[in-house]
Amino acid sequence: MRTISGRGAQTTTQVVSLKRVSHHSHTRGQVSSLPPTCYQNVSGGRTARLVGARRAQTLRAQASRSERNERKENDDVVVQVEAEAVDGGEEGGEGMKVERRGVLAAVAGASFLAKTNGPAEAKVVSKEWEVVNLPIEPEVVLLDISFLPDDPKHGFLLGTRETLLETTDGGKTWVKRTLEAAQDEGFNYRFNSISFSGNEGYIVGKPPILLHTSNAGQSWERVPLNAKLPGTPVLVTALPGEGQAEMTTDVGAIYVTSNAGLLWKAAVQETVDATLNRTVSSGISGASFYTGQFSSVKRSDEGKYVAVSSRGNFYMTWEPGQTYWQPHNRASARRLQDMGWRPQGGLWLATRGGDLYFNNDDKDLENFKQVNFGARGYGILDVGFQPDGTLWAAGGSGTLYKSEDGGKKWKRTKSADKIPGNLYAVNFVSEKQGYILGNAGILLRYIG
Numbered sequence: 001m002r003t004i005s006g007r008g009a010q011t012t013t014q015v016v017s018l019k020r021v022s023h024h025s026h027t028r029g030q031v032s033s034l035p036p037t038c039y040q041n042v043s044g045g046r047t048a049r050l051v052g053a054r055r056a057q058t059l060r061a062q063a064s065r066s067e068r069n070e071r072k073e074n075d076d077v078v079v080q081v082e083a084e085a086v087d088g089g090e091e092g093g094e095g096m097k098v099e100r101r102g103v104l105a106a107v108a109g110a111s112f113l114a115k116t117n118g119p120a121e122a123k124v125v126s127k128e129w130e131v132v133n134l135p136i137e138p139e140v141v142l143l144d145i146s147f148l149p150d151d152p153k154h155g156f157l158l159g160t161r162e163t164l165l166e167t168t169d170g171g172k173t174w175v176k177r178t179l180e181a182a183q184d185e186g187f188n189y190r191f192n193s194i195s196f197s198g199n200e201g202y203i204v205g206k207p208p209i210l211l212h213t214s215n216a217g218q219s220w221e222r223v224p225l226n227a228k229l230p231g232t233p234v235l236v237t238a239l240p241g242e243g244q245a246e247m248t249t250d251v252g253a254i255y256v257t258s259n260a261g262l263l264w265k266a267a268v269q270e271t272v273d274a275t276l277n278r279t280v281s282s283g284i285s286g287a288s289f290y291t292g293q294f295s296s297v298k299r300s301d302e303g304k305y306v307a308v309s310s311r312g313n314f315y316m317t318w319e320p321g322q323t324y325w326q327p328h329n330r331a332s333a334r335r336l337q338d339m340g341w342r343p344q345g346g347l348w349l350a351t352r353g354g355d356l357y358f359n360n361d362d363k364d365l366e367n368f369k370q371v372n373f374g375a376r377g378y379g380i381l382d383v384g385f386q387p388d389g390t391l392w393a394a395g396g397s398g399t400l401y402k403s404e405d406g407g408k409k410w411k412r413t414k415s416a417d418k419i420p421g422n423l424y425a426v427n428f429v430s431e432k433q434g435y436i437l438g439n440a441g442i443l444l445r446y447i448g
Helices: 045-082 100-116 272-282 414-418
Strands: 003-005 015-017 129-131 142-148 151-159 163-167 175-178 190-197 200-206 209-213 219-222 233-238 245-249 254-257 263-266 294-299 305-309 314-318 326-329 336-341 347-351 356-358 380-385 391-395 400-403 423-430 433-438 442-446
Touching: 142 190, 142 423, 142 433, 142 442, 151 190, 151 423, 200 233, 200 245, 209 233, 233 294, 245 294, 272 326, 294 336, 305 336, 314 336, 336 380, 347 380, 391 423, 391 433, 423 442
Parallel strands: 190 233, 380 423
Antiparallel strands: 003 263, 015 219, 129 442, 142 151, 151 163, 163 175, 190 200, 200 209, 209 219, 233 245, 245 254, 254 263, 294 305, 305 314, 314 326, 336 347, 347 356, 380 391, 391 400, 423 433, 433 442
16 A cells, blocks of 8 residues: 655654743744845945845845745635635636625724734623634634543644644633744644544644644644655544544545554545546546645544535545545535535535535435525535534624524524624534634634
């Protein structure tokens, strides 16, 4: 089987302890941090002044480029959340349609948070949700949240700009942490995914990075990844058993490890490109437009995967035992926004434009029925499930819907419309413990 390993099995990983840092992050790209540049030796007062002025101008230009590069990763994510998520056009139609209300609300909210450095205290949105104060800049895009299975009050929240927050009270308050190993190379890492099994946990991010802890996050070690790893790690799952984990990249590569990431084995034996080239004649609409990446990858508790193509033309599924991803035509003329697994089996599907579909048969993953939803044109970005069967659908411009009958009837949480941003990830740890992530540094905590 194809394997991905570290730089030698005996490579020593660096153990790094977490420490508290100031709420005000250090700004990169300052002139003093730029590498030295060689200049021509000159003599004479006027010539020296001219060269000095040119040098200062060059340094300012380099600093400006550095700052722009640092912001690019965040801008890419924000654009996807604020614009692509609310695309209401159909394939071949008028294309992107950006919700002006959502963008203006996000900008206004970011401006407010920038001036106040976050809300002074938790703000109740409804009788079931509150906005949590976070010690981060409003430009940070939150990407994942995870709690220790044996200690549900102890968890971690991560995102862009190397953001890592820790809580020990169930998410009421958070403390900012920093990882020295993620800073020694000068990269501005985007932490994509975090997962725990017992006290053992993993973090993956972009540029490709893997961090491992065996003591509930008290310290983290950097585990080397092969430079030839296909794609960027976007999802990691800690599995039962010491050193067991599964990692997925944005190009559909799935790897498993039994020694905490020192050695990885490929679970998929054929690349997505090869699969599509072989099956394009089978009638998969939009397969020829595949850009080489997935915009979304979701995993079920049973280890099944569903992934949406970056253009939203089609989707693919994979489950343990299969040698390659299975391509599927989408159920609607509208392009796909996101998909995920339902706890009772089957899939949910959201389109760009606010339509929602449910699949009730995990044996036939192309049989969908549209849900009577009425999202008013706002794109639905994620659907979350409480253990008692309650459903929550979140989306653009603070859109939040609730269903208590399995998705037959939905009620909009009108007070959430005041949230200055888009809500795009719903995560329930238990029936009474749930969270919703949003842009502009927004975190909602379930208090119902």
